[in-house]
Structure formats: C-alpha cells, structure tokens
Amino acid sequence: MSTQATYTSSWFNQAQFIPPDAIFALTAQYQADPFPQKVNLGQGTYRDEEGKPWVLPSVNKARECLRTKGLQHEYLPILGLQSFREETAKIVLGAELFKEQASKIATCQSLSGTGALHLAGLLLRACHTKLPKFYIPEPTWSNHHQVFQSLGFPCESFKYYDHEMKSLDIESYYSMLRQAEPNSVVILHACAHNPTGCDPSKEQWREIAQLMKARQLFPLFDSAYLGFNSGNFDEDAFAIRLFLGEMQMEAGVCVSFAKNMGLYGERVGCILMSTVDRQVAVNMQSMLEMLQRSEVSNPPAFGAKIASQVLGNDELKQMWFQDMMTMSGRIRAMRAALYEKLIFFGAPGSWEHLIQQSGMFGFLGLSHEVVLKLREQHHVYVADNSRISIAGLNAGNVEYVARSITQCLRDLE
Structure with missing residues (x-):
C-alpha cells in the first residue's frame, strides 16, 4: 500500500502563504x-x-451626549454621516478656505485612514485609462505599498531619509520631483512622518508644492496625525492648506481620527477630494458613492457620530484641542x-x-x-x-x- 500523500485538487491551489503583518x-x-x-x-x-x-475626556463626554439623545442603529447613507463629512472638511481646510472651496470638495466617510487611501486609489483608477505611477517615500508606512499595489498601480520608492545623517534627505526629494513622470501621484505625509518623525519645514513644503505643480503631479495626503503631532490642528494641517489654498491644486486628503481622538477600533476616517470646479466635484462625489457601495455598502455609524459631536460642538471641540495638547x-x-x-x-x-x-x-x-x-x-x-x-x-x-x-x-x- 502506497504511503505517498494524495494530491487534492482545490480552487485554491495557487494560494500562497503570506507572512503576518x-x-x-x-x-x-x-x-x-x-x-x-x-x-x-x-x-x-x-x-x-x-x-x-x-479615552479622551472630549470623546467620553460626546459618548454620554449620544446616550442622552438616544442611540439609533439605522444605516448611514452610502457616503456616510453628512455632519461628520462636513465638519471634517471644515477643520482640515480651516474656516476661511472651506468657505471658499466647499463647492469644489467631494467627501466620503471611510474605514479610517486605510479605507480613505483605498477609496482614493479606487477613484484614481476609475478616472484613468492608463494607471498613474505612485511615488512613495522610503521609508514609509508599510501599508502604502500594499494598498496601491493591490489596486494594480505601479509604485516606485524614492529616498526620503538619510540613514547616515539621520535626517530628511530633502535634496533627494527635490530631485525625484524634478524627474518624476508628469501626471503621477505622490504620497505625502501631512505631518509626523511615519516612521522617521522627520517632516519638511514650511519653506521646504512650499518648494515641494511648486515642483509638484510644475510637473503636474497629484498630491495624495495621508493625514493620520493632525493635531496629534504638535498639539495644534492648524499647525499640522499647514501643508494641506498650502496645496489646496495658496497653490490652488487638486489634491486628495485621507483623514483618520484613530490617533487624534483615540477612536482606534471605531475606524473613523474621511476622504476629501479637492477639484477644479463644482461640476467635477459633483461627478467625483457620485463616483465615491458608487465605489463605497460596491466595497462596504455604507460605513459604520457610532464612531462617526462621536467625531461629529466633538467637531460640531464648540465646548467639546475646545476640550478635544486640550486633549491633543495633553497627548502631544x-x-x-x-x-x-x-x-x-x-x-x-x-x-x-x-x-x-x-x-x-x-x-x-x-x-x-x-x-x-x-x-x-x-x-x-x-x-x-x-x-x-x-x-x-x-x-x-x-x-x-x-x-x-x-x-x-x-x-x-x-x-x-
């Protein structure tokens, strides 16, 4: 009797073991x-x-407010909680810039920052017959490559950090931008670069923005630490407002409230897409709705309601600002x-x-x-x-x- 193992045919014979994260x-x-x-x-x-x-005191109080009002467990709209999306855009852009550009911004609630990045990738893929190249800093958050490679985008790393000098290699950064293929996407850490902790100065951000605009490169911001980095939300949002306001560029902003509100498990995020005019924004919003429907149907409600409560109430917002100062x-x-x-x-x-x-x-x-x-x-x-x-x-x-x-x-x- 043969002791040789019997080969079993399976739909999954081509599956490979992937090491854990x-x-x-x-x-x-x-x-x-x-x-x-x-x-x-x-x-x-x-x-x-x-x-x-x-648990942030501001978040704890917002949670109590929701309990007092009575929690409902109905579905959110496909694009998510409207008050959350609007308040997110307001705080990221700042009151003045939001007032100027609200009609040109498409927004969609997401499964934290990762979900926002994935939605951005789906949207950019749907808008281009030839997939743009993604330029990603090296080193970076490991999931950047996984998200965009899984969507089929060609990804190229560029030198961001000088390991010998232990600092940002800004000249290599500038050199990459000068040589980058036009109509490509560049991943930008809005603040608190992960993993190096090295951010461009305001003057360097201006040079980066000018080079990107001249080369027709699309900025995609990963914004996981706004307010959590310096303790000042406006300070941490500087680069985003520079690109969208002063430079008048189209851009994508992927926002997470995991770190700055401590809502890790609630997966609270939002994607903002800044466009050239109102009609393009309407079109983009409709595409985000379609893509969201096909991915998760509609996003979870509880965390978004907490975040909306904090962002939309002056007292709670001031508490939150203090909480971020405490953490930072x-x-x-x-x-x-x-x-x-x-x-x-x-x-x-x-x-x-x-x-x-x-x-x-x-x-x-x-x-x-x-x-x-x-x-x-x-x-x-x-x-x-x-x-x-x-x-x-x-x-x-x-x-x-x-x-x-x-x-x-x-x-x-």
Missing part, C-alpha cells in the same frame, strides 16, 4: 511574553503615563526623557536626531541585530526598522529602555 505579529509576541518588565514600543497607539489606553505634550516629554537617559548611560553614538524628530514615532537608527537583542534579552519590543512608538514610554519604563539600548550597543562594540 510585522507590527501586529510583534504585538502578539509581546502579549505572549510573561516577563514582568516587558515593554511594547511597536504598535502606534497612545498610552497614558501608566501605560494604559486613554506627554509624547514630547517622553522623547526628551529617552534622549536624556541615553546620554546619561553613555549609549554609543549620537542621539540628537531623537529630539529633532516629532510625532508619535521615533526612528532610532539601530541595526537589526540590536533590535533582536532588545527583544530576546531585554523584552523591549521594537519594530524591525528600529521605529519605536514614543507613546509606549512612561516614567516607569523609560530608564529601563534606555539602559537596555545602551547595553545592547556596548555588547556589539
């Missing part, structure tokens, strides 16, 4: 670790000084504390780049060997590229993290 796999590894002093610096979620998830302020304090502890322990190398970066993430510039030693020997969980979530640090673990990094570096000397 690196960040989510890292979180699972952390959760399975019984070590009492373990530290998770992988996943980008805000934690308070005690290392716990924080604690992150800046932890960034400074890590820097100071690394210097105190005499960690080999220079660490000025850590305090020159901004936002939730820090790009340490450690080798993969050091990253593995941190995990295996010290139970400090850091992404493979040595990106850390600064929000995972607190007064109780920052010294341990700095000492662990120092020890790993010294072991390799």
Whole structure:
C-alpha cells in the first residue's frame, strides 16, 4: 500500500502563504511574553503615563451626549454621516478656505485612514485609462505599498531619509520631483512622518508644492496625525492648506481620527477630494458613492457620530484641542526623557536626531541585530526598522529602555 500523500485538487491551489503583518505579529509576541518588565514600543497607539489606553475626556463626554439623545442603529447613507463629512472638511481646510472651496470638495466617510487611501486609489483608477505611477517615500508606512499595489498601480520608492545623517534627505526629494513622470501621484505625509518623525519645514513644503505643480503631479495626503503631532490642528494641517489654498491644486486628503481622538477600533476616517470646479466635484462625489457601495455598502455609524459631536460642538471641540495638547505634550516629554537617559548611560553614538524628530514615532537608527537583542534579552519590543512608538514610554519604563539600548550597543562594540 502506497504511503505517498494524495494530491487534492482545490480552487485554491495557487494560494500562497503570506507572512503576518510585522507590527501586529510583534504585538502578539509581546502579549505572549510573561516577563514582568516587558515593554511594547511597536504598535502606534497612545498610552497614558501608566501605560494604559486613554479615552479622551472630549470623546467620553460626546459618548454620554449620544446616550442622552438616544442611540439609533439605522444605516448611514452610502457616503456616510453628512455632519461628520462636513465638519471634517471644515477643520482640515480651516474656516476661511472651506468657505471658499466647499463647492469644489467631494467627501466620503471611510474605514479610517486605510479605507480613505483605498477609496482614493479606487477613484484614481476609475478616472484613468492608463494607471498613474505612485511615488512613495522610503521609508514609509508599510501599508502604502500594499494598498496601491493591490489596486494594480505601479509604485516606485524614492529616498526620503538619510540613514547616515539621520535626517530628511530633502535634496533627494527635490530631485525625484524634478524627474518624476508628469501626471503621477505622490504620497505625502501631512505631518509626523511615519516612521522617521522627520517632516519638511514650511519653506521646504512650499518648494515641494511648486515642483509638484510644475510637473503636474497629484498630491495624495495621508493625514493620520493632525493635531496629534504638535498639539495644534492648524499647525499640522499647514501643508494641506498650502496645496489646496495658496497653490490652488487638486489634491486628495485621507483623514483618520484613530490617533487624534483615540477612536482606534471605531475606524473613523474621511476622504476629501479637492477639484477644479463644482461640476467635477459633483461627478467625483457620485463616483465615491458608487465605489463605497460596491466595497462596504455604507460605513459604520457610532464612531462617526462621536467625531461629529466633538467637531460640531464648540465646548467639546475646545476640550478635544486640550486633549491633543495633553497627548502631544506627554509624547514630547517622553522623547526628551529617552534622549536624556541615553546620554546619561553613555549609549554609543549620537542621539540628537531623537529630539529633532516629532510625532508619535521615533526612528532610532539601530541595526537589526540590536533590535533582536532588545527583544530576546531585554523584552523591549521594537519594530524591525528600529521605529519605536514614543507613546509606549512612561516614567516607569523609560530608564529601563534606555539602559537596555545602551547595553545592547556596548555588547556589539
């Protein structure tokens, strides 16, 4: 009797095993670790000084307001909650620019920032017989390539970060824009670049905008950290308003309220498409409605209602502004504390780049060997590229993290 395995025919014989997402796999590894002093610096979620998830007071109050009014569980329209879409456009553009351009903006609620990026890709694909090339910074958020490659777009990386100097490589950025194929798309991090924490200055943003306009390049903003980066929403929205207002460019803006409202699990996002005139906006809105219907039929309601309540109520909005200052302020304090502890322990190398970066993430510039030693020997969980979530640090673990990094570096000397 033959012991050879029998080949079974399947519809899925061509299926390939895809490794788990690196960040989510890292979180699972952390959760399975019984070590009492373990530290998770992988996943980008805000934690308070005690290392716990924080429900924003503004969000908590908005939730109570919704309960008082009585929650309904009916479907939203296909495009989403109208008040949420309008208030999102108002706060992203600012009152003055919104008043000028409201009729030229198409909007659609989305499944957080990822859903907004995917809708943008679907819309751009539907509008072009020849798919435009996407220029994506290197490094970037890993999902950028996955989203747009899955839709069939040709994607090309360009050098954004100088690993030796540990800073933004603005000359390489300019060079790419001068040589980019006209009618291509460029992915722009509106603020708090993930993973490097290095953003262009206002003067550099102006040069980027001028080059893109001259080369007929389409800006697609990933805006996951507005208000969360600096604590000031207007400051963080500078680049978006520059392109849409001062430069009068068509653009896509993909907005998420996961980080700045702490609505991670509610998946609250919105896509804004700025167009040349009212009729184009009407056409784009109708296409977004069709694409949304074919994808998810209509978006979830609860998170959008919370966000709309916060954005549309002056008292709650001011509370939210203060909440964002609280979060961004604690992150800046932890960034400074890590820097100071690394210097105190005499960690080999220079660490000025850590305090020159901004936002939730820090790009340490450690080798993969050091990253593995941190995990295996010290139970400090850091992404493979040595990106850390600064929000995972607190007064109780920052010294341990700095000492662990120092020890790993010294072991390799």
